[in-house]
Amino acid sequence: MATCDVCGNEYWMAFEVRTVGGGVHTFDSFECAIQRLAPRCEHCDCRVIGHGVEVEGKFFCCAHCARKGSADLGAMIRDTVGAHPG
Numbered sequence: 001m002a003t004c005d006v007c008g009n010e011y012w013m014a015f016e017v018r019t020v021g022g023g024v025h026t027f028d029s030f031e032c033a034i035q036r037l038a039p040r041c042e043h044c045d046c047r048v049i050g051h052g053v054e055v056e057g058k059f060f061c062c063a064h065c066a067r068k069g070s071a072d073l074g075a076m077i078r079d080t081v082g083a084h085p086g
Contacts (some may be wrong), residue, residue: 002014002016002026002028003026003029004026004027004028004029004032005025005026005032005033005036006027006036007028007032007034009028011028012017013028014026014027015026015027017033017037019037024081025069034047034049035047039052039059040058040059040067041060041061041062041065042057042058042059042069043060043061043065043066043068043069044061046061046063046083047061048060048061053065053066055069055070055077056070058070063077080083081082
């Protein structure tokens with residue numbers, strides 16, 4: 001059995017995640033994997049689980065937070081998924 005890197009639980013269905021940088025992590029759940037690997041939003045501090053928005057090397061959970069957290073480019077950031085075209 002493998003032991004989760006985050007919570008220490010020993011679980012027969014634990015899994016490994018290998019990062020581009022060569023890191024190897026063992027987790028017993030996606031929740032623990034997210035807790036260890038997902039970046040935090042620069043504005044609201046929540047975990048960025050979906051695509052998120054990257055502006056000048058900073059990660060945000062959504063366009064709203066990116067606009068609030070990036071004064072220089074804030075007005076240019078758009079989240080157009082599902083937006084009305086007119």
